[in-house]
Amino acid sequence: GAVVSQHPSRVICKSGTSVKIECRSLDFQATTMFWYRQFPKQSLMLMATSNEGSKATYEQGVEKDKFLINHASLTLSTLTVTSAHPEDSSFYICSAALEGGGIYNEQFFGPGTRLTVL
């Protein structure tokens, strides 16, 4: 149980286009989902916390207009990288906490999405 999927696993796009990444909890409901970014040879950095039915909470330094997060249901959160540029190329990972939990509940991680912006 507690499986989280991400789609797509890899995406290559041209500079200036927008890319949407989906994060789904397959067998549980997730009130809270988290989006992380990982640069090569570095650890994961929390970008934002996504709560179902409300606006996401962004970490300091993360542009909310650049990285649009929508948590429309208890099983789906999306991250849209708008007007992508080469510096947005990275590995994006989402995680989900069980319903009713938040950061104090164990998180289940998706397999990640590698974004390459040409």
Add this chain to the structure above:
Amino acid sequence: SQELEQSPQSLIVQEGKNLTINCTSSKTLYGLYWYKQKYGEGLIFLMMLQKGGEEKSHEKITAKLDEKKQQSSLHITASQPSHAGIYLCGSVGTYKYIFGTGTRLKVLA
């Protein structure tokens, strides 16, 4: 804000050797998670430690939590090439989940 520092940053060991990875917190630890990540892939949950002095084992991997030292250690016995990857500790910081700096492990056959 709380930070998790891992040591060493990278490690190369010969197959069959034992090794230890440490995760030190700048603040009190309320639970500590260990994950493994293969390059370019998602995180694999290894184990969770919640109480001071707690020790858990899974196959050849053992993790301990020392609350007084605000530290956790991950020990691999008789390492194998399949153990290679990035090991990350994680914990609940102030209002958010945080990850350690990571340890890259390479096991030579």
